[in-house]
Amino acid sequence: MYKNILMAIDFSEVTEAVAKKAFLLREITQAEVHLCYVLGLENVLTPASYFYYQSFDFNENVLEPLKKKFEDYSNKLGIKKENIHFLRGNAKEEILNLAKEINIDAIIVGGHDHSRLGMLGSVAAVLSNKADCDVLIVKK
């Protein structure tokens, strides 16, 4: 039924549940599991120029550890090297583009409740609205 499944993670509490459900789906559909993490570009922007420490190296201090964490996590789950995607940019757009590019049939995403109103997170909301494929929203 599904050939390619994309799990979009953010290393929050819900990530474990997302992985659990992605592997359940893989078990029953024999699909290929893709893993993606999107780092926003705003992480590099500084609020004001004086904020920018001379000695602060973004690549060394933020990007590399994060990439390593991501790769370790994918190894832990046993996902193939060519199926992991570490992206930079707007999470919503990047995930939608990636899903289109690699012909994803189902996206699995955490929809953790951020607010007391119990609404979806914005990424989950945009994905469920805009994606052409099935979307499984996982809650804690």
Add this chain to the structure above:
Amino acid sequence: MSIYKKILVCTDFSEDSLKYLGKSFLLAESFQAETHLCHVVLPAASIPIHGYYYPMDIDLEKKIMEKAEEKMTEVAAQHKLDASKQHVFFGNPKPGIVAFAKEIDIDLVIVAGHHHSFIGMLGSTANYIANKIHCDVLIVNN
């Protein structure tokens, strides 16, 4: 036993949602879960615009309900579903489905997210369910 024990499939008997029903049941079956099918009838049809409107068709609700139940039996027969797992009820579909899912302790809700508009947004019921429900939601789009 899989992670999902009870699955609720929601349908409005529209063409789109019936098209996705086969896929929903296939998925639910492979999860080895207990599958429920529900349809909610909106009472708006029976609300009179003016007082004098009312006695003209006092059985309208009843007729709609009967029709929905008939359709439900037909669809359930196609998918070999017990009578105890078919649910047709009266109410507002959005809070109705959310409350019903909580009541019978559902683990996964499957809804068709058929695109109503040119912008390609979700239907309002699917959107409400995804936002408000306590469990996982699968939005079926293709």
